[in-house]
Amino acid sequence: MKYFYSRREPNWSPWCRFRYQQVPVGMAHWLRYPGSLTARLKQAAQGNFRLRLLRQGWARPLESERRLLGMRRGGVVILREVEMLCGDVPWVFARTLIPVHSLRGRARRLTLLEERPLGEVLFSDPTMRRGVTQMAQLRPGHSLFASATCGLQSVQTLWGRRTLYHLAGKPLLVNELFLPDIPTSRP
Template sequence: MKRYYSRREPNWTSWCRYRHHQVLPGIEQWLRDRGSLTARLKSASRGDFRVNVLRQEWACPLDSERRLLGMRRGGIAILREVELLCGGVPWVFARTLIPVRSLQGPARRLALLGERPLGEVLFADPSMRRGITQMARLLPRHALFAAATVHLQQVEEIWGRRTLFHLAGKPLLVNEIFLPDIPTSQS
């Protein structure tokens, strides 16, 4: 698998900073949805859904991820990158960062998800709180673009969102990058 080395990041910002016409047609509904993406993908694919784990390892977050998580420079987190496949086709690239301090108590199970969707765990836990959500347009110069599109060809831009969740009061960051094959009609 091709690794990416760029540390360049897109301009993550709140939804109100984007104008409707800037967002690719049909992607807005995915970016703004506040429910479980896992549940929505399962519904849109009529249950033909699975998680393909690309990697899970200890790593240093990107600078903006580290700041959002309240981590010190040089701090490490579990980095989990997966493709969410519907009908065998990747619709979403997801990158989750779980700081060491968040892997205490019941949240320890997050390190052992395997091919289980993170969304199932988060949205089933009554202690889960959804924090800030930011959107971004990702371009080829961005690290997350390279990671998300490593198996795709001829992609000029993609859109994503990232959400800071708290599970039992502990932070984790979930980046969801919407790939070109995701349906853009109402689902």
């Protein structure tokens, strides 16, 4: 699988900056869900959920990711990209960034997940704290759009969110882009 990255970023904003009429019907409940997306997807997939690891390794974050994580220029992260599927149909493209300085203590185990969902670990850890969540509409040419839609036909726009988490006080960033086949009715 090829990975394409643009440095042109979408306009990530807090939910309060979006008007309900901007967000497609059926997408708001995914974007605003405060709990574990993994658990919610498993419920919606009715036992047919699985995760596909696309890539994991060292990388440099995008500029807005770097700032959100409080990193210096030139810093590196462990980058993990996965698809969350119902059967063989991808519903979510997720990109997790863990800064080097966060890979101490409890967070070290996050590099060993392979095809285990990150949400299972985060939401079961009593030290986990959820920070800021931002939403964006992504279009062709935006960073992450091409990687998220690789292999999908005629996708014009995606909605996504990204959340800053703290595990034992150490930051990590999770981007979740909702793909066209995700159910739009509440599970």
